[in-house]
Amino acid sequence: xxKSLFDEQKLSxxxxxxxxxxxxxxxxxxxxxxxxxxxxxxxxxxxxxKAGVSAKQGSDCSLAFxxxxxxxxxxxxxxxxxxxxxxxxxxxxxxxxxVTGANRGIGLELVxxxxxxxxxxxxxxxxxxxxEGARGQELKSLTSKHPNLKILQLExxxxxxxxxxxxxxEAHLGGxxxxxxxxxxxxxxxxxxxxxxxxDMLDVYxxxxxxxxxxxxxxxxxxxxxxxxxxxxxMSCGRAAIINMSTxxxxxxxxxxxxxxxxxxxxxxxxxxxxxxxxxxSMGYKEEGILCTAVHPGWVKTELGSDQxxxxxxxxxxxxxxxxxxxxxxxxxxxxxxxxxxxxx
Numbered sequence: 178x179x180k181s182l183f184d185e186q187k188l189s190x191x192x193x194x195x196x197x198x199x200x201x202x203x204x205x206x207x208x209x210x211x212x213x214x215x216x217x218x219x220x221x222x223x224x225x226x227k228a229g230v231s232a233k234q235g236s237d238c239s240l241a242f243x244x245x246x247x248x249x250x251x252x253x254x255x256x257x258x259x260x261x262x263x264x265x266x267x268x269x270x271x272x273x274x275x276v277t278g279a280n281r282g283i284g285l286e287l288v289x290x291x292x293x294x295x296x297x298x299x300x301x302x303x304x305x306x307x308x309e310g311a312r313g314q315e316l317k318s319l320t321s322k323h324p325n326l327k328i329l330q331l332e333x334x335x336x337x338x339x340x341x342x343x344x345x346x347e348a349h350l351g352g353x354x355x356x357x358x359x360x361x362x363x364x365x366x367x368x369x370x371x372x373x374x375x376x377d378m379l380d381v382y383x384x385x386x387x388x389x390x391x392x393x394x395x396x397x398x399x400x401x402x403x404x405x406x407x408x409x410x411x412m413s414c415g416r417a418a419i420i421n422m423s424t425x426x427x428x429x430x431x432x433x434x435x436x437x438x439x440x441x442x443x444x445x446x447x448x449x450x451x452x453x454x455x456x457x458x459s460m461g462y463k464e465e466g467i468l469c470t471a472v473h474p475g476w477v478k479t480e481l482g483s484d485q486x487x488x489x490x491x492x493x494x495x496x497x498x499x500x501x502x503x504x505x506x507x508x509x510x511x512x513x514x515x516x517x518x519x520x521x522x
Contacts, residue, residue, distance in 0.1 A: 271298050271356045271415045273403070275346065277333055277392060278362030279303035280316045283422070283474055286494040287359065288316065292323045298356070302346055304331035305362075333362050333388030343395040354403025357414045357501075358396050360389035361422045368443040378443050385447035390454055393419050397462075404466040412509055414501045418468035421455045423512055424448050425473045430521040452512055452522055459510025470504055471512040472497060473520060488515075 274291055278284040280303075288303045301323070305313055308328045320326050327349050331342040346355065363385045368377050404417035412418070425431055426439060427448030436445075452471050459469040477493045496515035503517065512520045 270296055273300040273302070273350060273353065273355050274298050274357040274359065275302035275304065275329075275355060275396065276359045276361055277304045277331060277388075280305035280308070280313045283477065283490060283494060283497070284359075284361040285316060286490045287361070287497065288319070288326070290494055290498050292319065292326060297323075297325060299325060299353075300349060301326050302329055302349070302355075303327070304329045304342060306330070306332050331392075333360075333392055334383050336391055339391045339395045343399070346396070347399060350399065354401070354406055354417065355396055355399035356403045356407075356416065357418050357420070358393065358400060359420045359422065360392055362388060363422065363448075365441055365444040367441065369440045370442055373442050378446070381443040381447045382450065385444070386450045386454060389421055389451060393458065400462075400467050401465050407466075412466060412468035412504070412506045414468065414504055416468070417466060418470070418501075418504065419455075419458055419462070420501065421451055421469075421471045423451055423455070423471035423473055425514075425520060427452050428512065428520050428522060455512070456510050456522075463509070468504060468506075468509055470508050470510070472500065473512060473514045475515045 271291075276284050276287050276291075279288050284303075284305075288301060291298055291301050303316055303326060305316065305328075307313055308317060308330055313328070316328060320328065327346075329342045329345055330338065332338040364381060366377065366381065368381070400417045400419065407416040409416045414420070426435065426441065426445050429449060432445070455469055455471040458467075462469060474497055475488045475493045477488045477490055493515050496517075500513060500515060500517045508519075512522060514520060
């Protein structure tokens with residue numbers, strides 16, 4: 178995204194000093210790029226200043242890779258024109274779906290979209306660490322209007338919590354399998370090569386890699402059950418699928434295009450590892466008929482994200498929903514964007 182922007186618009190980013198805040202758990206926005214102001218500063222080498230792109234200091238997400246307004250409006254119009262028809266037409270009906278990190282951001286919007294479909298899944302599982310807490314209230318409020326919504330307490334880094342959630346889901350499904358698992362929860366604390374510690378790296382790996390692995394492993398029997406019981410041919414989210422929410426920042430080939438703007442070393446490495454997990458899952462679960470794909474959701478504007486972001490949550494999820502409906506063997510074991518474009522590992 179960054180390379181094409183700079184190449185096509187002849188632009189360069191300016192102002193290398195910006196602040197990443199946070200360290201607390203959050204959902205993926207620019208593949209997990211959600212920021213929250215704290216006292217952490219990350220500085221990167223200064224680059225040549227040219228017109229058109231700015232990096233604002235001190236905001237929630239003070240990195241601003243900003244397209245010219247006319248380009249952003251054109252992108253938005255094209256996405257909106259293409260989003261309405263595909264979601265209902267393509268793909269197969271999904272009987273059950275589970276979304277982790279579903280109390281805010283992309284996770285919450287995904288839950289809303291599944292619930293709002295003309296033919297919604299029979300069961301939508303939405304998980305978060307603290308459903309009874311303040312951050313779980315918006316999610317909880319949806320249950321009064323949608324009896325097919327089941328909220329599960331799930332801490333992805335706690336094996337006991339994951340296993341308990343899987344047992345509850347199995348009971349709710351009453352003998353049926355789980356069609357679609359979306360591993361969405363993740364964190365992105367500030368981290369440079371100079372500041373990284375073993376604890377920093379292990380904490381992020383535990384959430385962004387080990388968490389999705391544990392969740393996928395715990396729900397695998399239900400995914401297998403759905404795949405074997407399905408009458409659908411080929412791979413699809415309507416049969417059985419694991420979707421790992423990844424990021425372009427985890428692409429090794431794309432790293433030179435964005436590293437000096439967004440070093441976040443622990444996050445990048447953990448998402449690269451998640452991409453490898455996705456590839457391994459695609460090999461290990463292929464014979465079971467379980468589709469495995471990693472998705473980059475784009476750079477998304479949320480309460481924790483940047484006002485300079487290219488996409489609103491609604492626009493990103495429009496794209497993601499379209500992608501999910503059209504996934505097949507062609508996207509098995511690959512990394513795709515919210516627009517359905519394949520990204521290099």
